[in-house]
Amino acid sequence: MKNRLKVLRAERDWTQADLAAELDVSRQTINAIEKGKFDPSLPLAFKAARLFGLTIEDIFIDESGAE
Amino acid sequence: MEPKSKTTFERTLIRNTKILGLVTLAWVLSMALASFGPGLLWDAKGITALVIALNAMFGVGMMLANMRHIRAQDELQQKIQLIAMGVSLGVAVVFGLSLSLVETTHLLPIEVEVAHVVLLVGLTYMVTLIVAIRRYS
Structure with missing residues (x-):
């Protein structure tokens, strides 16, 4: 699953550590999500969406249905 | 921020x-x-x-x-722990019983002790943890 976390973070001039602190997770987890190596749970995705004032679909792009 | x-x-x-x-x-x-x-x-x-x-x-x-x-x-760290513990449990059951069979059938002159299985589980857990952390970094 692709996501725009890195872009959204860069727009706000936040580091991975800053975002991790806001979402109550480790920096490694933010890094893994940004690289697409780990898909966050729904609660974490909602938390990120609330933080950026966006919807989940604005941040995370589901590619499983795309052909 | x-x-x-x-x-x-x-x-x-x-x-x-x-x-x-x-x-x-x-x-x-x-x-x-x-x-x-x-x-x-x-x-x-x-x-x-x-x-x-x-x-x-x-x-x-x-x-x-x-x-x-x-x-x-957090959820990724828990997932990594789950992987490491799952592999360790599997290794303990499978190889623990294999070693036990080797001993009971006298295939090799070995004496299996609980400490051997504990050591095997510990090593498996550590190696799997390192591999899983590297996979997600």
Whole structure:
């Protein structure tokens, strides 16, 4: 699953550590999500969406249905 | 966003890790005391029973501290722990029983002890943990 976390973070001039602190997770987890190596749970995705004032679909792009 | 020192998440994780480390150390020391104490330090069976009970208590404390430690981790860290524990359990059951079969069928002149399986589980857990962490970094 692709996501725009890195872009959204860069727009706000936040580091991975800053975002991790806001979402109550480790920096490694933010890094893994940004690289697409780990898909966050729904609660974490909602938390990120609330933080950026966006919807989940604005941040995370589901590619499983795309052909 | 203001730069922060340690976050609540990190502080909780560090505190729980320290608690787990201390309880594990107490368990290991009490295990050593229960193993080598009888004969070397005392001869009374009562003291041996007391030390073994103490060791079991520290063991329960270690399990509780470990559960608390894992609960405090974030979802990726928990997933990594799950992978490491799953592989370790599988290796313990499969190879533990294989070793037992080798011994009972006298295929090889070996004597399998619980300590061997514990060592195997420990090593498997550490290696899997390192591999899983690298996979997600």
